[in-house]
Amino acid sequence: MAKSKKHTPAPKAAQDKPTTLKDLLSSDVLEKLKAHADEAKAAEAERKEQERVNADEARKAEQKRRDNDFEYLLNNSSLDWKKHK
Numbered sequence: 832m833a834k835s836k837k838h839t840p841a842p843k844a845a846q847d848k849p850t851t852l853k854d855l856l857s858s859d860v861l862e863k864l865k866a867h868a869d870e871a872k873a874a875e876a877e878r879k880e881q882e883r884v885n886a887d888e889a890r891k892a893e894q895k896r897r898d899n900d901f902e903y904l905l906n907n908s909s910l911d912w913k914k915h916k
Contacts, residue, residue, distance in 0.1 A: 853861065897903045 856864075
């Protein structure tokens with residue numbers, strides 16, 4: 832039987848890492864990109880909040896219209912008059 836040689840991997844240096852886009856871009860460009868991303872997130876959050884407010888107002892307006900519609904109230908009211916004695 833032949834002796835098996837144990838192979839120990841050499842430690843990787845920082846130079847062995849692949850270069851990333853972050854490494855290639857300058858710091859001022861990175862700051863501009865981060866600021867733009869933050870602005871986009873803020874605009875998206877504001878748009879979602881506005882959509883929620885509009886949907887809530889539409890729901891309230893529809894409920895108010897239904898409360899004034901006698902046919903809707905009659906069709907959706909409880910017919911159990913015993914609990915109103």
